[in-house]
Amino acid sequence: MIRILNLIQLVLVIIILILIIIPAITTTHISPVVDSEGNLVKNLSFSLQHPLGTDYYGEDIFQKLCIATYNNIKYAFVALICFLGVGIPLGVSLGFKDRSTHLVFLKYYIYKKRYSVLFFKVIQNVAAVVIHALQSIPIIIAITIVVIINQLNISQPELRIYADMLFLGIFLSPKIAVTLANHIEVLRNEEYIQAAKGLGISRFRLLTSHILWMESRGSIILQSMNLLIQAVMVEVLLSYFRFGPDGISIGNMISNDIENLTGMFSGSGAVNQLDLYQATAPFCLLIIFSISMRWLGLKAIELSE
């Protein structure tokens, strides 16, 4: 019964995400709304054709949100590729053999001429140091340094955000690496893994099929979802301080509306219901996106168990 309920929740979250992602992928361009006489239709109220109305420039806000979501997903996927590309090898290197950093063990393997084990041990120690070093740098410090470097090295603004995301993925990769290493360490002594080893299954197949796919996919999905949320939030943070991308993005939409919104809530700005709904739309999208992504990750873990 609980499994069916979990499955229903998972399907609901996937439907919400599809409702967000499909319009985002299918909307490719934005064109101002004009009436029959060719005039711009500014600040239009809600309608079936324009679910969130139009803004001051006569642009459909729903279309704008779709393009912003598409752009943010694009940026986040660059971070995700680096996150998985760096994090999984680091995690596997750290967890594949017994963890021991004591130099005496390395001497023992040299003495016994067990060079293959020594090789794995050296790789493991290097991975452990890299993971620890990356973990010790808080993400805000990393972002600050990366933004300065990219600003001075890359002249094209659109490429800068991709470079920022690339570094974000690398700096956050210890999260998945540590999770995977701990997972592999627990699994190493499981009976079915020992049995698979006894049956002569290759190390590569054991790692990819038995450990990474069958046992760790839930953790990988959860960490990937967390990374996607983090990447979207970093884009919002950078756009909030005008270091973000030049085009339409969730961060740019929020930073453009934030002064109007604070004015509305403090009572200093004119409270127009239409403006309020339009300005809060990117926020609502951000909240729905982050909560549904997190739920999807948690449900993936529950179902994989």
Add this chain to the structure above:
Amino acid sequence: MLSITIRYIVILAVALSLLYGLLNTIPDSRTEERISLISWLGNAVEGELTTRNYHYQITFWGNDADENSISLGSAFISSFVNTSLAVLLIWIVSTLVNSSLVGSSEIMKRAASPVSKTLGLLSNIHVMVMGLILYITLNGEINSLGLIIIIGLSSNIYYDVESEQRLYFSDILNKDYVLNARAMGDSVFKHIVKPVSTYSITQILGVWPSVLTNAMFVEIIFQKSGIGSLLFQNILGPAISSNLAPEIDVLMYVASIIILSILAISYIKECILFKLVK
């Protein structure tokens, strides 16, 4: 212990080299920004933080009221205090909730269950979203307690701490020696206080770096004194908007102190665990 110490020295060296390497990838046209690691260390030790023509005079202990000066010390203290208080808040709330949930009183269980679910749900919201929503609704005005609550109860940190702690509590209450003490009518608290306090210390030290990151996010949003706002508003902002040469050595100095503090906390945690295993 020696092995742990050597490992941490190596990690510190690798982290600082990584930062130094990254900062020195600035193009050749700005060669004047490149600094040698030795001269940077020498300058920092002597207290010479501002070495170039920059917007602000940067000192470790300076006058906060002076608009043209930035004092790093107060920013560090502010961030570290906020982080420590937020960690303490997370631990207190999670211990109270978990004690009620794993305890024997049905009324307490019923009362704690919705609290746990609500806090867990709130915790799933990223600190940026929660911060921005509160920034808008409160018009950027927030007191210290509010700041600490946002730092502690967002970005999954509370959720992770509470769920891990609950597992530990359930596990320890089912240990043989605890069941034996209970059967003999002895106080259970007396038997679990030592392992629980050791576990709590390591857990608090473990989440400290993540909470520090949250604190920096919140400081940036609410423009409160701290490392986050110092980095974004006083170093990154002027460096990019006016195309000035960024104070790389100051950035390196700030980053080094934070990395050092995070590694020191991890080192203490590992030493406690090492002693425990021994």
